[in-house]
Amino acid sequence: MADPVPPHDHGFRRSRILAGAGGRWTAALTSSLIALASTAVVVGLLVWLIPKSKGFEEVKATFFDRAQFRDSFDGIGEAFKTNIKLFMVVEAIVLVLALVIAVMRSLPGPVFFPVRALAVIYADVFRGIPTILLILLLGFGVPALQVEGIPSDEMFWGGVALVLVYSAYVSEVYRAGIDSVHPSQDAAARSLGLGRFRSLRHVVLPQAVRRVIPPLLNDFIGLQKDTALVFQLGVVEALNQASIDASATFNYTPYLVTTVFFLAITIPMTRLTDWLIARDRRRRQAGGAIA
Amino acid sequence: MTGDAGLVIEGLHKSFGRKPVLRGIDLAVEPHQVVCLIGASGSGKSTLLRCVNLLEPIDAGRITLGGEDITRRGVRVNAVRRRVGIVFQSYNLFPHMPVLRNVTLGPVKALGRSRAEARDEAMALLERFGLADRARDYPDRLSGGQQQRVAIIRALAMRPELLLLDEITSALDPELVADVLEMIRDLAEGGMTMVIATHEMGFARDIAHRVCFLDEGQILEEGAPERIFTAPQEARTRRFLQRVVDAGRMDGGRGGT
Numbered sequence: 001m002a003d004p005v006p007p008h009d010h011g012f013r014r015s016r017i018l019a020g021a022g023g024r025w026t027a028a029l030t031s032s033l034i035a036l037a038s039t040a041v042v043v044g045l046l047v048w049l050i051p052k053s054k055g056f057e058e059v060k061a062t063f064f065d066r067a068q069f070r071d072s073f074d075g076i077g078e079a080f081k082t083n084i085k086l087f088m089v090v091e092a093i094v095l096v097l098a099l100v101i102a103v104m105r106s107l108p109g110p111v112f113f114p115v116r117a118l119a120v121i122y123a124d125v126f127r128g129i130p131t132i133l134l135i136l137l138l139g140f141g142v143p144a145l146q147v148e149g150i151p152s153d154e155m156f157w158g159g160v161a162l163v164l165v166y167s168a169y170v171s172e173v174y175r176a177g178i179d180s181v182h183p184s185q186d187a188a189a190r191s192l193g194l195g196r197f198r199s200l201r202h203v204v205l206p207q208a209v210r211r212v213i214p215p216l217l218n219d220f221i222g223l224q225k226d227t228a229l230v231f232q233l234g235v236v237e238a239l240n241q242a243s244i245d246a247s248a249t250f251n252y253t254p255y256l257v258t259t260v261f262f263l264a265i266t267i268p269m270t271r272l273t274d275w276l277i278a279r280d281r282r283r284r285q286a287g288g289a290i291a
Numbered sequence: 292m293t294g295d296a297g298l299v300i301e302g303l304h305k306s307f308g309r310k311p312v313l314r315g316i317d318l319a320v321e322p323h324q325v326v327c328l329i330g331a332s333g334s335g336k337s338t339l340l341r342c343v344n345l346l347e348p349i350d351a352g353r354i355t356l357g358g359e360d361i362t363r364r365g366v367r368v369n370a371v372r373r374r375v376g377i378v379f380q381s382y383n384l385f386p387h388m389p390v391l392r393n394v395t396l397g398p399v400k401a402l403g404r405s406r407a408e409a410r411d412e413a414m415a416l417l418e419r420f421g422l423a424d425r426a427r428d429y430p431d432r433l434s435g436g437q438q439q440r441v442a443i444i445r446a447l448a449m450r451p452e453l454l455l456l457d458e459i460t461s462a463l464d465p466e467l468v469a470d471v472l473e474m475i476r477d478l479a480e481g482g483m484t485m486v487i488a489t490h491e492m493g494f495a496r497d498i499a500h501r502v503c504f505l506d507e508g509q510i511l512e513e514g515a516p517e518r519i520f521t522a523p524q525e526a527r528t529r530r531f532l533q534r535v536v537d538a539g540r541m542d543g544g545r546g547g548t
Contacts, residue, residue: 188383191344192397192449193373202400206387 061251068253072245076254079241080261083227086155086237090162090227091220097167099209102174103200119171126168132229135161139233158230166223173215177208214280217273221266228262238262297321297484298343298453303352305338305508312338314508316352320453323482327495327516330505331531336488337380339505340455343486344377357452373401376446377455380462382438384430390417390441391426394448402449409448416444420474436467440474447478454478456487492535496520504528 050056104112105119126134138161143152151157181204189199231240238261242254303316313335320326328336341347343354345361345368354362361371385393394413398404404412417423420440430438439459446454456475460468472494479485479498489495495502496516503513504525512525523529 184379184381184383185385187346188379188385189396190369191346191372191377192445193369193371193401194397195369198400202396203385207385210387 063252063256065251065253068245068249068251069257072242072254072257075245076238076241076257076261079236080238080258082155082235082237083224083262084265086159086162086227086230087224090159090166091223093163094166094170094223095216097163098170099174099205101167101171102178103205105171105175106178107196123168123171126164127172129165131161131165131226132232134165135229136232137161139230154233155230155235158233158235162223162226162230166219166226169222170216170219173212173219174208176215177212178204180211181207214273214277217269217276221269221273224266224269225262228258297324297357298486299353299355300339300343301353301355303339303342303354304350305335305342305347306350312508313342313349316508316510318503318510318513320484320486322452322484324500325479325483325485325487325498326501326503327499328486328488328503328505329490329492329495329519329531334505335508336505337457340377340457340486340488343453343455344375345371346377369401373397373449374452375455376449376451376453378439378442378446378457378459380458382430382435382442382462384438384442384445386430389427389429390422390433393430393441394445397445397449413444413448416447417441420444420477434467435463436470439463439467439471443471443474443478452484454483454485456485456489458488458490460489460491490535492520492532504531506531 101119101122104115105123107115135158138157139154142150142157143154146152185203185207186199189203190196194202227237228239231237231243234240236244238258242258245254246252298318298320300316300318303313304311305313316335316339318326318339328339330336338347342349343356345366349362352362353360356371356374360366384390385396388396391410391413394416395406395409398409398412399406414423414426417426420443422437422440422444425433425437425441430441433441439462443456443459459475460471463471468491472491475485475487475494476498487495487499499516501513502516502519503510504519504523504527505511506527512519512523512528519528520532523532
């Protein structure tokens, strides 16, 4: 490329023009300095203002106790593995179940009316129930039935509740993807003699799923956080461990520890999602030159 | 009784809602024959082709292919479509697959051929039409003309009895039209049975054994190309052809509008 400046970076180009020829580094340095200065002002204000509040010393002692942080770190870290395990299993099931529901909902013709209706009812119901409520209903309700052969493990039923709720959400994401594939793609596949399901599997779904990866990841960030809700069933996961620690010491620092653990996995996922969305947009703006 | 080979369309009616699009089409295409459908946009050319491929259900009439009624109740739609290739105006290649997989998808997944056999045959076709070096590329790396040629190859890979071409050059830049038409000429000389909806009158005159002029969902006039283009009987045909001449689309169809 002859021009070292990316053509879409208008702001950058303008500042280069202002800085004159060869001012590329000067311009970059200027923006960095401005960003640094404004950040310093904001952080400085916070650091200066917050300690001035009346309850600051008390909050500092209960939420930011260094020794307490160290003491509860390992235990909560251990308990956090439960959140991760729960998340991994639930996510894997949701990916498949939601796709099945989305496909059910996209089937055309009067023959499939009951299947479509079932999918619609499912999505409506499980998106409509507060997650915490469903977790309580299933986690306390089903084991209480004492039916033989049905697991009575709270963690199991908490997982089931998460699967039901998130499958409903994710099926809508998939459905949007399926709807975004132009009907002519299906027509082209069908005209080759591929049946409805083969066309779906080889032509429509691969394109649909690719397009909805960013919103899918978005829902999984939500799922990662919501694994903490099963603490209501008494499952010893990170939040529950924190509350056990907190009530033993009358110090809330363990909650801070749990927060740090959750952020440690959700922030990378959020960054990845944003990066994928940005990449997607760049590609589309490039006139669809890169698929 | 209908002929025992080729394509026979009898009394075909088709409406979209209350709007009639095809109003009693009768058309017979013998094996190895090339029939061109001409007529204004909205005259029903595309719908007619889509009906033959069973992409559109028909309201009345009958379509027979190789002596078999393909519009009867309970016909195996996918089996019929495997025998009839169709190429669309907008190519409709699968953007998520390289060229080679676009071509082998039908033979492997619909005809159940082995991957190796399908790949060899696809490469032979790509070679024959000068696209072998693009086999690994994704469709959006290709020019419009190349994409349309791949779409034709995708249809040919099914070894169809009948090939339907739906205004396949209408979306192309003029300088890309010639390659595509050259390919169709090649196929016609090889004896491929084809029904071609087209706006390229010069091309139709060159290649067609018979030309049908569609007007408001009916075949108003049909016959040998020389007769239709030089001595049309119907006033509407004359008017249509005059408009085409005025638009400068009467040349040899070799890409020079």
